[in-house]
Amino acid sequence: MLFNPSSLVFLMTLITGTMISISSTSWLGMWMGLEMNLLSFIPLINKNKSPYETEASMKYFLIQAMASILFLIAILSMEMCDFSMNNQSSYLICSALMMKMGAAPFHFWFPGVMEGIDWVNCFILMTWQKIAPFILISYKMINILTILVIFLSTLIGSAGGLNQNSVRKVMAYSSISHLGWMLSAMLISNSLWVIYFMVYSLMNMAVVYLFHSHSIHSISQSYFIKHNPALKFTMMISMLSLAGLPPFLGFMPKWLVIQNLAGQGYFFMLLWMVVSTLLTLYFYMRIMFASFMFMGQEVKWNLTKNSNELTSLTMMISMLGIPITTWMIL
CATH class of the missing domain: 1.10.287 (Helix Hairpins)
Incomplete structure (x- = not known):
């Protein structure tokens, strides 16, 4: 393009x-x-x-x-x-x-538009197209409306992706769920929103590159990624990072948001967001388990032949947060 x-x-x-x-x-x-x-x-x-x-x-x-x-x-x-x-x-x-x-x-238009466009445009829609609305919202932020949207976005983003077979729609509902977290980060400070948005864009870039380079459009397609265990491992690491599990990179901004929300007394909203994020873990694991099936048919990991440097880079992006999040927890 x-x-x-x-x-x-x-x-x-x-x-x-x-x-x-x-x-x-x-x-x-x-x-x-x-x-x-x-x-x-x-x-x-x-x-x-x-x-x-x-x-x-x-x-x-x-x-x-x-x-x-x-x-x-x-x-x-x-x-x-x-x-x-x-x-x-x-x-x-x-x-x-x-x-x-x-x-x-x-949000009703968002999954439908994501389903009809290619992966490069999906990445632009999930990241760059949100910059201007977020910054303009920070000028006129209304706490009551923002908190209501946070509750609905985390719930719909987690529940909507449970029965989807299309990877693009799964990523769309994942983006809606992350929108709730980014709005809660903006409630605290603009700098925390910038950190969350940059990390989210980095994780999205790693995941979208994997789907784009291997033309993956439905979850069932990931069953047929054979003879490349490094790719399967990279997909698993990227999915866990996007889900926000420690000690991967995606956990760092969520941990910062959790600490700041707890410090400001938003305990019920924080509980709601964490429970909703556990639901999103289900459809991330569907993609991850599908890519790890039939593992016994492969003989060994071949990292020298047919290995793409960009695939290794996406693995490094997701594993980058391990020393950072370990230091933050300690």
Whole structure:
């Protein structure tokens, strides 16, 4: 995708739209950046003109356009009306931005769009497309609405992925669950949100690379990854890291969020989030166990022949957190 000149142009305007949104000093400038980002992502989705991509791009455009209209109405009413309308406008702004990034209960479009696009666009949708809405939400954060969205996102993100066979939909519900954790990190501080988002993007990059390089689209396909135990081990480590189990890299930001939420007295919300994350562990383990089946048919680990350096790099990314999290716990 990146070697296509037109795709490269749209990718640059996608990045530029996000940068305009997060650096603008007026709400109208932020809206213009979000629109530029939206209109740049549509051609990236629909580059192969397949029916699935066309459907996904139409869904994405309609939902994002609806959220942009709500956002524009909110900022216009905030500027035109008196001070008493500012609180209602803040609710509308937060709701529009949460719809844009797919947080529950505005998540219904997210798994459907993820199902119809390729893995590179899935990675962009799960990471880069969330930067601008998150930063804009931090300007108008409302604790009551944010806590409600955290409860719903962690519940729906964990329960929605239980009966899915598509790996893309599993990753979509995983992203919704992580959205709840990122919003709770933003409740504490923006710096903690930056740490969580960077680690989540790194883990997503490792997992998406594995699925993209081996054309894995359903969980049943991972049963047929044979004669490459190193790949199976890498997939297991990446899944455990994305699930947030110690001592892997994904545990570090969750442990920071748990410590800070406990310090500020959000005990019930913390219990809810941890229990919901245990449910997400189930569908991560489905992918992991599927990749580890029929292990007895292989003779030995062959790390020299047919071994990809990038596969080894993804393993190192996920295992990077072992010394860090061990030091944090001690």
